[in-house]
Amino acid sequence: MKRNPLAHVRGMNDLLPDETFHWQKIESVARDVFHRAGYREIRLPLVEEAALFIRSIGEVTDIVEKEMYLFDDRNGDRLALRPEATAGCVRAVIEHHLGREGVQRLWYTGPMFRHERPQKGRQRQFHQIGVEVFGISTPDLEAELLLLTDELWTALGLTGLTLEINTLGTTDERSHYREVLLDYFTPHRGELEPDDARRLDRNPLRLLDSKSERTRALLEGAPRLIDSLGPDSRAHWERVLELVTATGVSFRVNPTLVRGLDYYTQTVFEWTSPALGAQSAVCSGGRYDNLVEHLGGSPLPAVGWALGIERLAALVPAHRPKGPDAVVIPVGARAEAVCLALLRDLHRLLPGRQIESSLGAGSLKARLKQADRTGARRAVIVGEDELMRGVVQVKTLVGERRTDFVPRAELVEYLVGAAGRADSSVEDRR
Numbered sequence: 124m125k126r127n128p129l130a131h132v133r134g135m136n137d138l139l140p141d142e143t144f145h146w147q148k149i150e151s152v153a154r155d156v157f158h159r160a161g162y163r164e165i166r167l168p169l170v171e172e173a174a175l176f177i178r179s180i181g182e183v184t185d186i187v188e189k190e191m192y193l194f195d196d197r198n199g200d201r202l203a204l205r206p207e208a209t210a211g212c213v214r215a216v217i218e219h220h221l222g223r224e225g226v227q228r229l230w231y232t233g234p235m236f237r238h239e240r241p242q243k244g245r246q247r248q249f250h251q252i253g254v255e256v257f258g259i260s261t262p263d264l265e266a267e268l269l270l271l272t273d274e275l276w277t278a279l280g281l282t283g284l285t286l287e288i289n290t291l292g293t294t295d296e297r298s299h300y301r302e303v304l305l306d307y308f309t310p311h312r313g314e315l316e317p318d319d320a321r322r323l324d325r326n327p328l329r330l331l332d333s334k335s336e337r338t339r340a341l342l343e344g345a346p347r348l349i350d351s352l353g354p355d356s357r358a359h360w361e362r363v364l365e366l367v368t369a370t371g372v373s374f375r376v377n378p379t380l381v382r383g384l385d386y387y388t389q390t391v392f393e394w395t396s397p398a399l400g401a402q403s404a405v406c407s408g409g410r411y412d413n414l415v416e417h418l419g420g421s422p423l424p425a426v427g428w429a430l431g432i433e434r435l436a437a438l439v440p441a442h443r444p445k446g447p448d449a450v451v452i453p454v455g456a457r458a459e460a461v462c463l464a465l466l467r468d469l470h471r472l473l474p475g476r477q478i479e480s481s482l483g484a485g486s487l488k489a490r491l492k493q494a495d496r497t498g499a500r501r502a503v504i505v506g507e508d509e510l511m512r513g514v515v516q517v518k519t520l521v522g523e524r525r526t527d528f529v530p531r532a533e534l535v536e537y538l539v540g541a542a543g544r545a546d547s548s549v550e551d552r553r
């Protein structure tokens with residue numbers, strides 16, 4: 124089938140108003156949880172030098188090898204749409220010397236871009252909320268970050284998520300393990316699928332992440348990463364387990380959990396939900412103590428995580444708009460100006476109330492029907508008769524129906540009182 128050149132780009136979706144309401148709720152809950160825990164927002168560009176991602180995420184990773192949106196701008200600079208935000212965040216911390224100002228607890232949100240195969244739970248433009256903390260090397264930070272995610276799930280009314288954690292040790296310990304793994308897999312090289320054979324040559328650790336059944340079966344008998352750890356890494360890991368246990372957040376140790384990005388050291392973790400099907404990862408992250416230095420800054424330890432908003436939104440119980448408190452309906456040309464002025468006054472005097480107008484052509488009956496459809500609680504009607512009498516007609520559209528004629532000057536007072544009377548029945552109806 125011929126593609127419509129003006130249709131949306133595959134994997135980059137519109138978010139329609141019915142969904143944005145749900146997203147806004149999620150974002151505002153997250154913002155509140157972060158604020159209360161002392162995290163501050165950082166806003167980063169969507170475009171960075173491609174080299175930043177290649178250097179931080181690692182050359183032999185799916186993201187860098189096949190998923191980045193790369194382009195040369197008009198100066199010939201090699202740029203990329205960000206596939207994730209940690210690299211940009213680290214770049215900003217280095218450039219603005221934030222590390223000198225003590226511990227940084229940061230959060231961000233926004234779109235990320237990866238040229239993956241679009242499917243349920245996987246888009247090419249997707250959205251993340253993430254946090255990054257700089258300046259703490261001790262395991263209590265891992266515990267804080269996992270607790271923070273857990274608080275977020277609770278605040279969002281989410282249940283049934285599972286947490287898996289693992290340790291990757293230091294860069295040296297991982298290099299050592301890489302050799303061990305290479306020795307183990309080399310005699311089986313011929314049995315591996317081409318992708319995994321290539322991983323074996325270039326980045327054997329990525330085999331732990333393999334989805335191939337053959338590789339998974341071989342992994343059963345493979346040496347374990349934990350046995351390559353030195354005493355410091357072991358102590359760090361033991362303490363992470365102790366502290367996370369103490370927070371009461373339940374978890375499972377998964378010795379084959381590695382992340383698709385090379386910059387992690389020590390602790391890595393992932394929250395999944397069986398309700399999501401194949402794309403079950405909701406949130407993942409870990410410690411990356413070397414990345415700041417690797418990107419040219421002074422050494423600065425860090426831990427972070429990112430969650431996928433699309434996947435989260437699919438799990439969070441739907442938030443539905445309550446509908447307007449009132450819809451102002453003019454009947455006849457003379458009432459229009461009065462209604463616009465009324466609307467202006469109501470918006471000014473009743474902050475926090477949602478008061479809409481019913482404009483355009485259409486009978487009163489059709490407009491009342493439309494108001495009802497939006498879930499409006501009241502209709503404020505102004506026609507010739509009301510104009511003459513200096514009143515407005517207020518129809519209650521939910522709960523116990525009633526019609527009142529209210530002097531125009533008393534409308535605000537009436538609506539303030541009416542909200543108290545009617546809202547309980549509104550909740551009952553929904």
Ligand code: ATP
Pocket residue numbers: 207237239244245246247248249250251383402403404405406407408429430431432433434
């Ligand atoms: P996956 O294993 O699903 O590919 P990932 O390991 O690539 O995830 P990260 O790079 O750690 O994911 O990103 C953190 C979160 O962002 C994921 O847990 C997921 O919720 C979300 N995410 C990642 N890639 C996509 C995508 N293409 N579409 C939608 N959400 C995504």
Ligand code: MG
Pocket residue numbers: 383
């Ligand atoms: Mg991925």
